Amino acid sequence: MEYKSEKVSFKNNENHLLDARLELPIHEPPTSFAIFVHCFTCSKNVHAATRLSRSLTQAGIGVLRFDFTGLGNSDGDFSNTNFSTNVSDLISAYHHMLENNMTPQLLIGHSLGGAAVLAAKDLMPEIKGVVTINAPSDTQHVELLFEEDIKEIETQGIASVTLAGRQFVIKKQFLDDVRSINLENKISNLGVPLLIFHTPQDRVVSPDHALKIYTAASQPKNLLSLEGASHMLNDRADSNYVAAIISAWAQRYII
Secondary structure, three states: OOOEEEEEEEEOOOOOEEEEEEEEOOOOOOOEEEEEEOOOOOOOOOHHHHHHHHHHHHHOEEEEEEOOOOOOOOOOOHHHOOHHHHHHHHHHHHHHHHHOOOOEEEEEEEOHHHHHHHHHHHHOOOOOEEEEEOOOOOHHHHHHHHHHHHHHHHHHOEEEEEEOOEEEEEEHHHHHHHOOOOHHHHHHOOOOOEEEEEOOOOOOOOOHHHHHHHHHOOOOEEEEEOOOOOOOOOOHHHHHHHHHHHHHHHHHHOO
16 A cells, blocks of 8 residues: 655644644545544554555545644643543644645544544534544443543542553543533534444444434435444454445545
8 A cells, every 4th residue: 555644733722732644645636635533542543543544545535633632642631631622623633734725525533533523513614524433422422431430530520540551530621521512413413424334343332323323414324334343443454444435435425
């Protein structure tokens, strides 16, 4: 697979420098641009983000993937972030691309990143399509990842939680924020084609969430099963398959 990868950085609304990579076709200019949004506490370098973004360059799509505030190589303190700051970071990425003559037309979000693209789309008028991968239909779902720590966060205002073997500090403001989001309303007013991928065996985000997203959305919409894939799309064949479907779908609705 041939592609060109460039290091990119831009500032968010809090003046934090966010780290990003821009994946580009190597032989010709991109026919369109996309933004890939990673999962909760992940980074732009997880397998799903890296492999899928690079696979899309083979269809002529340039893809920006970036680290949210306080994650990966981006500046800032993760404990001061929440779902709304993630959405704000995504909007900053969108404006960075506009300012550099790379108008994004497609949003792709993995897991909680899928919820972020659904929530942010109405603030991005140039976006022509949205893709979610193993995404929850509500932001409150993320609380299940550290449910044994919820009481401590609510009473003490802060707790150190273990997620995927790593320690993260979660503050009560994070809970207050995710509980305040009405994602169903965002989905029903999306206004652009929606492509939903979900793993039937997903133990992190139940496939019921995909059905709820599909039901809330208006046409055109598509729901595809990722039979046998992991939540994180760890198998290269799965990420390549998703990229191939997105490429074909984009030819019809985006490009």
